[in-house]
Structures are given as C-alpha cells and as structure tokens.
Amino acid sequence: MKVFLMYRDKNFNNKIDLPWNSDELIKDFGLNNIFTAMAAGDKFLFDIAMKTILNYEDEKETLLYRQDVLKDCMGNESTVRELYSIVVNSITFARKRYFWYNDASKELIIDESIDVLNIFIDTMDKLRSITGQAGNFHSAGFKSLFSMIKNEFNDDYLNMVKIHLDNLSFKNGVYMSAALGTGNEGMNYMLHKNNRKHDLHDIFNKHYVFTLPERDINGAQELNDIRKRGILRISEVMKEATGNVINFFESLKNELAFYIGCLNLYDKIRENNYDICFPVPSENTLLFSGLYDMSLSLILNDKIVTNDLNKNGKLYIITGTNRGGKSTFLRSTGEALLMMQSGMFVPASSFTSGIHTEIFTHFKREEDNNMDIGKFDEELKRMNGIVEHISSNSTIFFNESFSATNVREGSEIAGDIINALLEKNIKIFIVTHMYELAARFLNDKDAVFLTAERMENGEHTFRIIPGFPLKTSYGEDLYKKIFGESIESYNWE
Numbered sequence: 001m002k003v004f005l006m007y008r009d010k011n012f013n014n015k016i017d018l019p020w021n022s023d024e025l026i027k028d029f030g031l032n033n034i035f036t037a038m039a040a041g042d043k044f045l046f047d048i049a050m051k052t053i054l055n056y057e058d059e060k061e062t063l064l065y066r067q068d069v070l071k072d073c074m075g076n077e078s079t080v081r082e083l084y085s086i087v088v089n090s091i092t093f094a095r096k097r098y099f100w101y102n103d104a105s106k107e108l109i110i111d112e113s114i115d116v117l118n119i120f121i122d123t124m125d126k127l128r129s130i131t132g133q134a135g136n137f138h139s140a141g142f143k144s145l146f147s148m149i150k151n152e153f154n155d156d157y158l159n160m161v162k163i164h165l166d167n168l169s170f171k172n173g174v175y176m177s178a179a180l181g182t183g184n185e186g187m188n189y190m191l192h193k194n195n196r197k198h199d200l201h202d203i204f205n206k207h208y209v210f211t212l213p214e215r216d217i218n219g220a221q222e223l224n225d226i227r228k229r230g231i232l233r234i235s236e237v238m239k240e241a242t243g244n245v246i247n248f249f250e251s252l253k254n255e256l257a258f259y260i261g262c263l264n265l266y267d268k269i270r271e272n273n274y275d276i277c278f279p280v281p282s283e284n285t286l287l288f289s290g291l292y293d294m295s296l297s298l299i300l301n302d303k304i305v306t307n308d309l310n311k312n313g314k315l316y317i318i319t320g321t322n323r324g325g326k327s328t329f330l331r332s333t334g335e336a337l338l339m340m341q342s343g344m345f346v347p348a349s350s351f352t353s354g355i356h357t358e359i360f361t362h363f364k365r366e367e368d369n370n371m372d373i374g375k376f377d378e379e380l381k382r383m384n385g386i387v388e389h390i391s392s393n394s395t396i397f398f399n400e401s402f403s404a405t406n407v408r409e410g411s412e413i414a415g416d417i418i419n420a421l422l423e424k425n426i427k428i429f430i431v432t433h434m435y436e437l438a439a440r441f442l443n444d445k446d447a448v449f450l451t452a453e454r455m456e457n458g459e460h461t462f463r464i465i466p467g468f469p470l471k472t473s474y475g476e477d478l479y480k481k482i483f484g485e486s487i488e489s490y491n492w493e
Contacts (some may be wrong), residue, residue: 001248004144005069005255006343007062014048014254020389021360022054024382028361028397029334037268038261045264048257056341058357060281066343067278068139073259074266076136083130086254090123102318113242120245121161124153129147139479154346190244241458248267262344269347272297274304279340279351285312286427290349293332294339297347305462306349307332310311313448314422316429319469324452325462327363337395338468356395356427360386364400375404383417390426398430411436422446438469 006012019025026032031053038283040047041281057063073080127149134146140397174191182188225384269276274297275290292304307329318326335344337359361381365375379402386396402417411434411476421428432438441447451467 003255004249005141011251012255016055018054024361026362027330033295033298038265040264045257045261047156052258053338053342056338058355063281063343069141070262072139072142082126084260086126087253094119114241128220157330276345277348277350281355284354286353288348288351291332292347293328294335294347307464309450314427314446316448317419318431318450319438320452322452324460326452329464334397357391358394360396362398362401392425397425407434415440435469435471
C-alpha cells in the first residue's frame with residue numbers, strides 16, 4: 001500500500017545504503033549541522049534526513065512533487081505534527097506485541113494479531129478524523145493519501161474488520177471440519193465460521209460431546225494438536241496481514257519523518273530570520289541571489305553573508321585572498337544543490353539550477369598520521385575514485401585541490417583533469433590559488449570567474465563577486481593579520 005508523500009508511485013526505502021562518497025559530502029559541506037537541526041534530538045529523524053539528502057533525486061517531477069507536499073506541511077504544521085505523533089505512537093504500541101512472532105504459538109499469533117490490528121483500527125479512526133481538514137491541503141501527495149484513507153478505510157470496511165477480529169477470538173470455541181484418511185487419521189482440516197447460538201435449539205437437538213477423562217495427558221495433547229491444525233492457515237494469514245499493516249504505518253512514519261525534519265529546520269531558520277525559497281529546477285542553469293551557508297548559519301549568532309550568481313557557466317573558478325569566503329561559497333552552493341535535489345527549500349532568496357545526476361567533492365586534506373601515502377598521492381587516489389563513479393551531467397567541487405605539489409605541476413594536472421571533465425559535460429566549481437591554472441581558462445567562453453571581495457583598505461567582506469584572477473595572493477594582508485602591522489612599518493635592518 002502506497003503512502004504517496006515522497007513519490008507518486010512508490011514508497012520511500014529507509015533501508016537504502018548511503019552513497020560511497022557520503023563521508024566526503026558530509027565533511028566538506030558541513031551537513032551534520034543540517035541533519036542535527038532536522039533531527040531536533042531524534043536519532044530516527046537524523047537517519048531519515050541523512051539518507052534522503054545524500055540519496056538525492058535526479059527527476060524533476062519528483063522534486064516538484066515533494067516541494068508541493070512540503071509547502072502543505074509548512075502551511076499546516078500543527079496538523080502534520082499531530083499526524084506524525086499518532087502514527088509513531090501506534091507503531092510503538094504495536095511493536096511491543098509484535099516482536100515475538102517468529103517463536104510464538106499459532107494461537108498466540110492470532111490473539112496478539114487481533115490486539116495489534118485493533119490498535120491500528122483505532123489509529124485509522126484518528127487518521128480519518130484528520131482527513132476532515134483535507135481542504136487545507138493542496139499537494140497531489142496529501143490529496144492521494146487522504147483520499148486513500150477515506151475510501152479504503154471507510155466505516156463499512158472497518159466495521160467488517162472488527163466483526164472478523166471478534167470471530168477470530170474464538171469466544172465460542174474453534175469450529176472446524178476434517179476428513180478421515182488412512183488409518184482414520186485426520187486430514188483436510190478446515191476452519192469454519194461459528195454461527196452456533198447457545199439457546200433452546202441446542203437443548204432440543206441432538207449433538208455429541210466428548211469429555212476427556214481426568215489425567216488424560218495424551219488426549220489433551222491430541223485435542224490441542226487438532227486445534228492447531230484447524231487454525232494453522234488462519235494464523236499464517238493473520239501474521240501476514242498484521243505484518244502488511246505494520247509495514248504500511250512504518251512507511252507512513254518514514255515519509256512523514258522527512259517532512260517533520262524539514263519543519264524542524266524551517267523553525268530553526270525562522271528563529272534567525274534567514275530567507276529560504278523553493279528552488280526552480282531548470283536545465284543547464286545555475287543562477288541565485290541571497291545564497292548563504294545553511295550549515296554555518298545554524299551554529300553562528302552573527303548575520304551570515306549572502307552571495308549572488310548572475311552568470312551561468314560550466315566552469316566556475318574562484319580565486320582571491322585567503323579566508324575571504326571562497327570555501328563558504330562552495331559549501332553553500334553544494335548544500336543548496338543537495339537540498340534542492342531532495343525536494344526541500346534552499347538557503348537563498350532565489351535559486352535556479354539544473355538537476356545533476358551525481359555530486360562530488362574533492363577538498364584539500366590536512367596531512368595526518370593515518371596517511372600511509374603522501375598528500376599529493378592521496379589527492380590523486382581520491383580523484384581516481386571519483387573518476388570511477390562520475391558520469392555525464394554531474395557536478396564536482398574542488399577546493400585547493402592538487403596544491404600539495406609545486407604550482408606548475410599542480411596547474412598542469414588540475415588543468416588536464418578539468419578539460420577531461422568538461423568534455424563529459426560535467427559542471428565544475430574550483431577554488432584555487434594557482435594563477436597559472438586559472439589563467440589557462442581565461443578565454444574559455446563557458447568559464448565564469450569569481451573572486452573573494454577585498455576592500456581597498458585590505459578588509460574582507462566575505463562576499464564572492466565576479467572578478468578575474470590576479471597574480472598576487474595578498475601576502476601583505478596575511479602579514480598584517482599575524483603581526484598587527486604593515487610590511488612598510490617593519491624595520492628590516
């Protein structure tokens with residue numbers, strides 16, 4: 001049974017593995033801060049947020065479908081949270097009765113299945129009451145969910161289920177038939193609906209009663225075995241039915257959990273008065289305004305600097321002074337792409353982007369004792385892993401890559417890699433201090449050059465603006481920051 005909140009034609013698979021480069025994406029884009037905000041202390045919500053964002057979608061219809069569902073959630077937050085709470089509570093109670101199924105007796109399976117199904121009948125009654133607010137929801141996802149609940153679980157259906165569950169409690173005993181086989185052994189046991197009424201009809205009509213003698217242990221065991229044979233098939237049916245019902249509510253919980261995480265994140269953003277928007281998926285385009293680093297905004301109290309991008313390209317080369325906001329710009333762009341391709345809002349005033357089949361990062365790593373090879377070899381090894389997985393229409397973010405060797409060699413290697421990726425229609429963002437590398441693409445019509453803004457007095461605005469690469473890395477700024485004075489004031493004698 002479909003839930004309709006994440007997909008139009010299938011349910012979300014919360015057992016899905018994370019992509020092979022998930023650790024890189026989490027570390028380089030600072031995604032743990034976003035997952036933590038979405039979870040609000042709930043480990044299950046953290047897990048759902050992580051799996052959904054890292055297993056992003058690449059179909060435009062799915063993204064717009066989820067956006068509409070999320071807009072409904074944001075417009076009806078209290079109702080959606082109530083819906084999620086009802087589902088979670090019912091599953092919690094049901095699971096307490098369901099854990100024993102593999103080892104339980106047939107009668108226990110039936111008895112406890114009845115208890116579990118009664119829990120979900122009560123839950124469905126509560127969900128049906130919420131469908132009375134369906135007029136406030138406009139997305140195809142919620143309309144399909146509410147319509148299914150209303151039509152499939154109407155009064156007639158639920159009353160019929162209640163009657164069947166009451167009959168299966170065998171209050172008047174087990175009514176069955178059997179045939180005699182070889183050696184008068186019972187066979188073809190069949191459970192029947194017990195319509196007998198214990199009234200005057202029983203008194204004045206002949207019927208047979210068999211009473212076990214006291215201490216007839218073998219006879220009692222045989223009668224118990226006969227009873228088991230009669231209810232064997234129905235116990236398996238009840239077990240399967242209960243499992244299916246639990247799976248449906250688990251799917252509903254999984255898909256609602258993603259949107260509850262989005263609501264938690266939205267509430268956090270509103271506390272800090274930051275902008276969000278619903279992105280516009282558009283082929284081969286990347287334009288935005290007011291983009292900021294969501295991860296950073298969740299841990300800083302200061303106002304976050306925003307950036308605009310008004311020119312579309314295939315290769316974005318970002319240069320400029322150290323600690324000028326270049327890495328933050330990469331993170332904010334990568335976060336926004338992942339959030340967009342999960343069907344979420346993004347941290348910007350406006351955002352338009354093409355849909356990418358895969359997203360990769362290749363950031364500079366600091367050397368540590370766990371490295372069994374040199375930094376440059378480690379960079380090449382990571383790049384080789386990306387090449388083995390990357391495909392056309394992907395996006396890759398480089399941050400000071402191949403800087404572990406000399407500038408000339410690093411520029412040559414990075415340039416050749418960039419050219420090969422561009423030939424495969426892969427969008428590239430690269431932060432680099434290597435002027436030789438940047439200058440290599442100055443005449444490329446698909447290259448967009450950006451730089452960290454620097455005021456005339458040397459101060460950084462932490463904004464990324466259009467600008468061509470310069471040969472200087474502003475070492476004087478770094479000197480002044482460390483020593484608190486300009487180079488000209490230093491006594492060199």
